Amino acid sequence: MTTSIRYEVDADGIALLTIDLPNANMNVFNAQLIDDLETCVDRILADDAVKGAVITSGKPAFLAGADLSMLGSMSASDAPASLEDQFEAAFRLNKILRKIESGGIPAKTLMKSGTKPFAAAVNGLALGGGFELVLACHHRILSDAKGVILGFPEVQVGLLPGAGGTQRLPRLIGIQAAAQPLMTGQNFQPQMALGLGIVQEIAPADEVIAKAKAWVASIPSALAPWDKKGFKYPGGAGAMDPRSVQTFIGGNAMAQKQTWHNYPAVQAILSAVYEGSIVPFDTALKIETKYFMKLLSGPVAGNMIRTLFINKQAVEKGSLRPKGIERKKVKKLGMLGAGLMGAGIAYVSAKVGMDVVLLDRDIDAAEKGKDYSRNLVKKGVSRGKVSAEKGDALLERITATADYADLAECDLIIEAVFEDQALKADVTAKTEAVIGENVVFGSNTSTLPISGLAKASKRPHQYIGIHFFSPVDKMPLVEIIMGAETDDATLALALDYVSQIKKTPIVVNDSRGFFTSRTFGTYVQEGYAMVQEGINPALIENAGRMVGMPVGPLAVGDEVAIDLSYKVGMATQKALGDAYIKSPADDFVTKMVMELERFGRKNGKGAYDYPEGGKKRLWPGLGDHFPLAENQPDVEEVKTRMIVRQAVEAARCFEEKVLIDASSGDVGAIFGIGFPPYTGGPFSYIDTMGVAEFVALADRLAQDYGARFTPPQMLRDMAASGETFYEAGHPQGRKAA
């Protein structure tokens, strides 16, 4: 018997397959389900008493895709099977789904005979392999229940839909309509799916099975459109039809623009669609599987699955939370400072139902901070994303005030006042005077060490860093910083709060710049160092994006503000004294700020010019003040410097135990500072290169450009003993000793 699928045949001879994985709240394709599906399909095809079948799910969702940990073990299989065996294994699900569609009948016969009809009763969301199973059925009925979507998120973890998705979807709706969802993972809402002909019907949730059965009962046999004689690929296909030619020429350009050649899955998806569109369907499925295998054997998919999926989910589900402490819910947040950050934190908190007291030095400033929420609500209502009632309720939860007494009832305080130790001490004292004794006090500082700030608190064990990123409503990460005395209960509450606002936490120990700002700073600084060395600024900016950062170092430096870099740099030099490692970036920053008064976007003059009404462009004067070197480096060298510099800093954070483990370092780097997602994060990057190779490269860069590249001793030790940050088959990364 099958344990993950219930098999029932009704009086009309229609089999109902109900997918219901034991001990799971979500159906996913794992080895068991694949075995069971094949068993059921074979049984239906072999049993003359069975006329056809309906596939549905016994859980709220239909099927959420493949079990990604299973894919991980596929790539790390220790027995080196032959290519042919590997292909057969990878092709298996494709083959089973094709059997649903074709009855296992050869194409020429099938065209005339048809096969037993299969209908999908899609009662909930169907993603990835789930959507592929739906597409393999001859008839598809979608429930009108809330949250039902169809989509192929595979590309977001470096894969392609490998069970017919790249072939069936474009054959249904045309290459042009299918390309974008396949290449970006963008979902189909039910009405859109119906309009495009991806599903035949939308029905009330409790009627999908009955309607599916009625369809099966209504016809003697069925055929997919591409198995019918004279099938024409909608919208054209291949290299000869001018319509598909235009689609591919445009798609190739657009996808290269978006991926900077860093995401092999996007190219593989286009190739699978293109090559598959020229050949018969059964051959096309094989091509798809081969591209799938290519992706799985490269480093990108494994790294993306581990960090972007498995480890991101782990921290969101509480892997960093101390055990044995009761879960708490923040009901009322006290937000000190209604500037850009405070206003954003107030918004994301009120959005999930929290009451927020938004306090600033006067009521006007506090109201101005609330305006941030008013604007976002207004935008959301006008775009139909939120109802007017819900928007009003959100705004009602935010109380703008200048009166500390209003904080009395709060069960969490976060301060985001100006980065000034004395000012922060002052607001801490004023707040602690009115709040309850057990209320946690969080600081959103991005630069000042938490242990130092905690000195101003009467209860330093309840003081913690809760570091957001700008813009708060868009950036997914929150970096929690433990001060020297912060206790576990405080950490647990901070994590509970982050979970409430649906953000991704990492936990780090106190250090100047913590983990994210410290690592990110090295990216900008390396860009500045290169300008100082005479490297072409356009080359620097393009190389930053080519290596996968969201923006070039000079552009982002302008956003952060160069004079802020200057101030932080001066403070750091002062604090570190002789331990400070000087970089050519210091000279660049000093000159830009002190001599040229170019502070960044904020005064309209930075590494870029910001012409009014026009697009920003690199400041032509850079060349006068930082003359171009005669010999310009290869772009690969520039890329390497920018990514290795960050990875060295991350490794230092690991060695200094600023980071707790490699996995949260990887998650934090990608979601906090835009470290290239295709790498899986700095530690995955080092592992992928090989620790010894990385150490050798960093040593070479240190020789050529300065001690800031010198790898920490820990990396040398790891290289010597052949250790890595991750062990094969274990997504949980190495812990900082």
Place this chain on the structure above:
Amino acid sequence: MTEAYIYDAVRTPRGRGRKDGSLHEITPIQLASQMLGAIRDRNDLDTSHVEDVVLGCVAPVGEQGADIARVAAINAGFAETTAGVQVNRFCASGLEATNMAAAQVMSGQSDLSIGGGVESMSRVPMGSDGGAWPVDPDVAWNSYFVPQGISADLIATKYGHSRDDVDAYAVESQRRAKAAYDDNRFKSSIIPVKDIIGMTALDHDEYMRPETTMQSLGALKPSFVEQGAFGFDSVAIQRYPEIEKINHVHHAGNSSGIVDGSAAILVGNKEIGERLGLKPRARIRSFASVGSEPTIMLTGPSFAAEKALKRAGMSKADIDVWELNEAFASVVLRFMEALDIDHSDINVNGGAIAMGHPLGATGAMILGTVLDELERSGKSTALATLCIGAGMGTATIIERV
């Protein structure tokens, strides 16, 4: 090695490559056949001596498909023993075809062959033959494919050609072409194209706009801004990351015109010329083709020229007249800079910006044009070259005899 001589060179006038162009009603087979016929008739040639016809054609599909060279030879009434082969080296196909005809002679495998080319761009539009290069993701991504207009703008950006620079070049091309016409310089080589009842369909290059000025060109919008914004600028920059932003300067007025046309060149060894009473006009000193970086695509001519010079044992100073196909203004500007050539020594009678570029035929046309110029001016040596899709260059050096 046997020496190869050019005995004759003819071309059609170039018709606007649109439905209202004067050659639109003429089939490409007719264009090619009439040029083969002209070679025969002007030289009173017994075509059984012609061993092969090599014709360039860039969109060899539809009515230009299925070996148009052989079909045109049959249609022109050539002896059935005259073979035909169609070749495709994109924009240099006509020159490549002539080089191949010369190679047959030089290697002693043919005494007399015809090189040339044909393209009816109004009837078989550019790109009709498809191809994997821009379409197949495997190729497009790995080669950083961009369309030629983006490449031309990339050249202008990389080498600092302003919109004024490229427009000024275009105005001068129009002026020179007009002056050449006023001086009847093309007369001996242009064969009027006849229609099916023998009426003249066209007897001059009808694409020319001698009234062109900097001001009139200034009104034209750059042609490749949208393509660039769609993604191709980014692809180009990923290959040339030293560039901040592509400066789009090319438009219809400073790029080669889309036209219909055909050309043919008679090439043979010395003995056959003597035997048939043909007078050699020039000796082919050398030729060369070379690959260059495919994204910037159109910088191949200088490399091809250097290669051909080296093969001929010549130096730049030994060339009296230069001819480079005016695919885009920046291509010529870059070539002049790369080889330090004075504008007065290159494209002296205008070029494709003024008169058009019938892809498969142009190479043979400009070789004929530069030979006429040598004879007119009494000069001795010339080098003809073209930039080529996917990053190539082809060049041929001739010497008047």
